[in-house]
Amino acid sequence: MPNLSSKVRIIDIARMADVSPGTVDRVLHNRGQVSEEKKTKILSIIEELHYQPNILARSLAMKKTFRFVSLLPEYKPGEYWEAPEKGINKARAEIRNYNVVVEKLYFNQFNAQSFVAASEKLLNSNPDAVMIAPTFRNEAILLMEKLHARNIPGVYIDSNAEDDHYLSYFGQHSYQSGYAAARLLENGLPKGSEILIIRMLRIAGTSNQTQRREEGFLAYFSDNGLKDKYHFNNIKLSADNDIENLREMEHIFRKSPHIRAAIMFNSRVYQLADILRKLKIEGVKLIGYDLSGGNVPALKDEIISLLIAQRPENQGYLGIMALCNSLVFNKEIKRINYMPIDILTKENIDYYINY
Amino acid sequence: MPNLSSKVRIIDIARMADVSPGTVDRVLHNRGQVSEEKKTKILSIIEELHYQPNILARSLAMKKTFRFVSLLPEYKPGEYWEAPEKGINKARAEIRNYNVVVEKLYFNQFNAQSFVAASEKLLNSNPDAVMIAPTFRNEAILLMEKLHARNIPGVYIDSNAEDDHYLSYFGQHSYQSGYAAARLLENGLPKGSEILIIRMLRIAGTSNQTQRREEGFLAYFSDNGLKDKYHFNNIKLSADNDIENLREMEHIFRKSPHIRAAIMFNSRVYQLADILRKLKIEGVKLIGYDLSGGNVPALKDEIISLLIAQRPENQGYLGIMALCNSLVFNKEIKRINYMPIDILTKENIDYYINY
DNA sequence: AATTTTTCTGTGTGCGCACACGGAAGATTT
DNA sequence: AAATCTTCCGTGTGCGCACACAGAAAAATT
Numbered sequence: 145m146p147n148l149s150s151k152v153r154i155i156d157i158a159r160m161a162d163v164s165p166g167t168v169d170r171v172l173h174n175r176g177q178v179s180e181e182k183k184t185k186i187l188s189i190i191e192e193l194h195y196q197p198n199i200l201a202r203s204l205a206m207k208k209t210f211r212f213v214s215l216l217p218e219y220k221p222g223e224y225w226e227a228p229e230k231g232i233n234k235a236r237a238e239i240r241n242y243n244v245v246v247e248k249l250y251f252n253q254f255n256a257q258s259f260v261a262a263s264e265k266l267l268n269s270n271p272d273a274v275m276i277a278p279t280f281r282n283e284a285i286l287l288m289e290k291l292h293a294r295n296i297p298g299v300y301i302d303s304n305a306e307d308d309h310y311l312s313y314f315g316q317h318s319y320q321s322g323y324a325a326a327r328l329l330e331n332g333l334p335k336g337s338e339i340l341i342i343r344m345l346r347i348a349g350t351s352n353q354t355q356r357r358e359e360g361f362l363a364y365f366s367d368n369g370l371k372d373k374y375h376f377n378n379i380k381l382s383a384d385n386d387i388e389n390l391r392e393m394e395h396i397f398r399k400s401p402h403i404r405a406a407i408m409f410n411s412r413v414y415q416l417a418d419i420l421r422k423l424k425i426e427g428v429k430l431i432g433y434d435l436s437g438g439n440v441p442a443l444k445d446e447i448i449s450l451l452i453a454q455r456p457e458n459q460g461y462l463g464i465m466a467l468c469n470s471l472v473f474n475k476e477i478k479r480i481n482y483m484p485i486d487i488l489t490k491e492n493i494d495y496y497i498n499y
Numbered sequence: 500m501p502n503l504s505s506k507v508r509i510i511d512i513a514r515m516a517d518v519s520p521g522t523v524d525r526v527l528h529n530r531g532q533v534s535e536e537k538k539t540k541i542l543s544i545i546e547e548l549h550y551q552p553n554i555l556a557r558s559l560a561m562k563k564t565f566r567f568v569s570l571l572p573e574y575k576p577g578e579y580w581e582a583p584e585k586g587i588n589k590a591r592a593e594i595r596n597y598n599v600v601v602e603k604l605y606f607n608q609f610n611a612q613s614f615v616a617a618s619e620k621l622l623n624s625n626p627d628a629v630m631i632a633p634t635f636r637n638e639a640i641l642l643m644e645k646l647h648a649r650n651i652p653g654v655y656i657d658s659n660a661e662d663d664h665y666l667s668y669f670g671q672h673s674y675q676s677g678y679a680a681a682r683l684l685e686n687g688l689p690k691g692s693e694i695l696i697i698r699m700l701r702i703a704g705t706s707n708q709t710q711r712r713e714e715g716f717l718a719y720f721s722d723n724g725l726k727d728k729y730h731f732n733n734i735k736l737s738a739d740n741d742i743e744n745l746r747e748m749e750h751i752f753r754k755s756p757h758i759r760a761a762i763m764f765n766s767r768v769y770q771l772a773d774i775l776r777k778l779k780i781e782g783v784k785l786i787g788y789d790l791s792g793g794n795v796p797a798l799k800d801e802i803i804s805l806l807i808a809q810r811p812e813n814q815g816y817l818g819i820m821a822l823c824n825s826l827v828f829n830k831e832i833k834r835i836n837y838m839p840i841d842i843l844t845k846e847n848i849d850y851y852i853n854y
Numbered sequence: 855a856a857t858t859t860t861t862c863t864g865t866g867t868g869c870g871c872a873c874a875c876g877g878a879a880g881a882t883t884t
Numbered sequence: 885a886a887a888t889c890t891t892c893c894g895t896g897t898g899c900g901c902a903c904a905c906a907g908a909a910a911a912a913t914t
Binding site: 163164165166167170176177178179182201203204205206207 | 860861862863864865868869870871
């Protein structure tokens with residue numbers, strides 16, 4: 145148990161080691177040269193006294209200011225990516241006095257080229273650390289490689305590119321969140337029911353994350369020998385053509401009136417909820433992801449039964465804080481940080497503030 | 500939008516107002532006297548420039564050290580109260596450099612007299628701020644009154660004494676968490692099932708919190724017209740006599756073999772889980788609270804179906820941080836802070852780390 | 855042995871703030 | 885008008901650290 149109460153200063157160590165404060169400073173920062181003899185002596189005293197530098201004084205004295213840059217998808221108010229941004233702002237205010245400024249860059253999440261362009265900009269600005277949402281996996285890996293070559297640490301949030309060069313990852317375990325969703329969906333569902341799996345057509349292809357969730361979802365049923373107990377029905381909806389979607393769904397439900405459950409693996413569930421509301425279809429257990437858009441109202445209206453969330457705000461906050469902890473405070477950073485898989489219902493949604 | 504980037508110092512303000520830095524200092528701290536004319540001039544400049552003091556420099560310069568004291572139930576390893584303590588330690592490490600020390604006092608949660616004795620000790624030590632678990636409501640209110648008379652701020656965690664003198668509260672909305680539990684228990688439960696409600700006999704009487712949870716639980720059924728759809732069976736178990744409890748439960752299940760669900764409103768569910776395991780009773784949906792003791796293993800073994808948690812670690816952390824934010828950083832503190840009602844299953848428990 | 859080069863080491867200054875102190879200006883009393 | 889008290893105000897010092905700089909010691913070169 146380290147001594148947290150009594151204060152040990154650099155000057156104390158210097159006195160004990162019979163050297164000047166500057167020398168201690170040098171061994172602490174690997175600056176200049178210090179004779180091997182003094183070095184070991186100083187280090188042993190530091191160890192013995194559990195010396196911990198006063199971060200406040202350090203930041204106050206330090207000339208260098210750190211520039212962190214985030215690279216996230218642009219968004220409209222209420223959309224998913226608003227949440228991580230809020231977390232960034234929170235972190236920014238918290239570490240402002242430690243000489244770190246946080247800047248933001250954005251890309252279009254449906255356009256890989258915009259990611260590449262923003263990457264270019266990012267690199268040219270020569271930041272001290274970066275936080276990236278690797279929506280475009282290959283492009284993100286390329287960027288991270290370049291950053292690594294320049295010794296610029298980077299963290300991923302939301303999804304993990306799983307390359308070798310990132311400092312840390314904050315995001316969900318997509319597979320497991322699908323698995324958890326399956327269990328919740330299946331719970332209390334009569335055997336023989338039909339389950340509707342809805343995918344969204346996406347210009348940039350299905351996202352990695354969505355796919356993993358679906359894998360986990362299906363794995364639950366096969367792992368537990370439930371695959372034959374239910375009928376699975378796959379359907380694809382368009383991202384923007386609401387009228388077409390409505391027609392499609394009406395068709396599906398006329399053909400299969402025994403659908404008792406439905407799931408979507410992204411945050412657009414509220415669109416489906418709208419359709420169900422319009423078609424006056426009831427008794428369908430609907431599960432989706434995230435609190436963005438109209439999801440919360442639909443949950444409260446009991447059209448959506450459950451939402452699964454992953455604290456996107458905290459992801460942004462923790463990503464920035466990890467950079468700060470690593471660069472400014474020289475702390476060790478855990479590399480993979482899976483966020484909790486939060487289960488939200490009408491009854492607990494109002495208290496879901498991420499303290 | 501305040502200017503977060505450019506630094507404004509006291510000396511800058513002084514120059515602009517054509518006074519000495521000491522004068523600015525005086526109006527910032529209401530120290531000494533300053534002529535009304537200069538005062539307003541300085542204040543308007545502060546306003547205009549969005550001056551925010553550098554907390555780091557302030558703490559570095561400040562002579563005063565703050566003493567925060569927590570007053571929580573004593574506990575054995577693995578018990579509920581270990582969690583808030585962890586949060587306290589986290590906060591302590593974080594604010595150490597801001598000249599605040601955090602001390603801990605304990606009481607026996609089954610003995611009101613021990614709370615009073617600890618209160619005495621607490622008051623005599625003359626702390627700068629306190630955090631209290633008001634397990635004994637009346638005694639806690641009395642203590643908070645005395646603290647208030649001495650101008651010592653105090654926060655409650657875990658449960659709320661709901662008096663007039665506390666600074667802030669961090670804890671669950673007990674009623675609502677019972678309500679949420681009811682919904683989860685009822686979901687998928689065949690109508691006509693028998694539901695077992697288990698209470699623990701407690702020397703010090705039923706705790707306020709437990710009672711509220713039960714109220715919320717029952718309210719769900721009456722609110723939704725489900726009261727007559729199920730049979731409710733109440734049973735009391737002893738806190739320590741396991742053998743007697745086993746016999747009792749065996750009796751109950753022999754008499755009522757149609758029990759399909761059971762709930763306990765405290766963290767001792769694992770005791771019931773043990774009994775069900777011993778009696779080889781299956782097909783009972785069991786819900787309980789908190790992650791302490793053997794609850795997590797029982798959840799993973801699927802004897803417990805769901806656990807409801809309320810981030811006790813964060814409660815301790817946030818309670819201390821609230822004191823710090825108020826006293827040291829002069830921030831506004833939200834008075835009532837209900838913690839999220841977290842729903843935990845076998846599938847998401849492994850990712851439940853409170854980031 | 856005298857020099858240059860390299861390695862090592864101590865001192866001084868300032869980051870932005872709190873706080874003590876001493877002195878000036880004004881108000882009150884003698 | 886002189887003395888005392890009160891209100892007001894400016895300056896100086898230190899919190900613990902980083903960093904620049906100059907100078908000493910040691911090593912390498914001439």
